[in-house]
Amino acid sequence: MRFGLIVGLICYDSNNHIVWMVISMKYSILPIGHIEKNGSEVSLVISKAYWDATTHLELFSHVIILWWIDGRDNPLDRQTILVTPSKKKGLEQSGVFACRSPARPNPIGLTVVKIEGIDPIDNRIIVDHMDANSGSPIIDIKPYLPSSDRVENAKVPPWFNDLIPRYY
Numbered sequence: 001m002r003f004g005l006i007v008g009l010i011c012y013d014s015n016n017h018i019v020w021m022v023i024s025m026k027y028s029i030l031p032i033g034h035i036e037k038n039g040s041e042v043s044l045v046i047s048k049a050y051w052d053a054t055t056h057l058e059l060f061s062h063v064i065i066l067w068w069i070d071g072r073d074n075p076l077d078r079q080t081i082l083v084t085p086s087k088k089k090g091l092e093q094s095g096v097f098a099c100r101s102p103a104r105p106n107p108i109g110l111t112v113v114k115i116e117g118i119d120p121i122d123n124r125i126i127v128d129h130m131d132a133n134s135g136s137p138i139i140d141i142k143p144y145l146p147s148s149d150r151v152e153n154a155k156v157p158p159w160f161n162d163l164i165p166r167y168y
Contacts, residue, residue, distance in 0.1 A: 031137035033123075035067065035130055042113075044125040044138055051123045054141070058118050062144035065130070068137040069107035077103035091159050098157075109136075112144055 032053070033046040044065065046054060057063065080103035082093040096104045113127035125141075 029068075029139050031068065031139060032141070033138040035132045035134055035136045035138065036124075037130070037134040042127050042130045043119075044127060044130075044141070046123045046125065046138070048123055051120070054118070054125065057125065057141070057143065058115070060115065060143040062112055062114050063125075063127075064142040064144055064149070065109075065111045065113055065127075065132075065138060066140040066142070067109045067111070067130075067132045068139055069102045069104075069109045069132070070136050071133055072102040072104075072107045077107065078105055080104065085159060094157075108139070112149075 031047070032050040033044055036043045036045050080101070081096060083096055083099060083101040083103060084091050085094050085099040085101070102109065109132055111129075111131055113129060115125060116128055117126040118124070119126065
């Protein structure tokens, strides 16, 4: 976030306490790179200005990628609140915060990937997969830390077991 702008209104409640109501907030997120897919190879192409931020990333096996779901950044998708998870027929609708739908108020994607290689000449991190489109902006990279990013005995809804999970 480069800067934030908050527009609000100050009111008083019946007890004469100040009540702050936020009307609008805007933030600026700067992409640090983009996704590139070439056949089966997937690369995180990091902008030269941010390449030094990858120092020691090769010491980790996996990273968490936060990326902008640019193909879904439109008023309709940003206003979508209920969806059918995985478009599976017969399922009850869920809130977008209870599933991984790309339609959401802030189209931010999150993917855990395995690092396959690092190319410092071309500022690339080669990864095993990515559920983003080629060209999608990368907004952050964080190392995967098993001690804090793993949840044992996580509870999921019954319909989730019918879906094909990537890792088990």
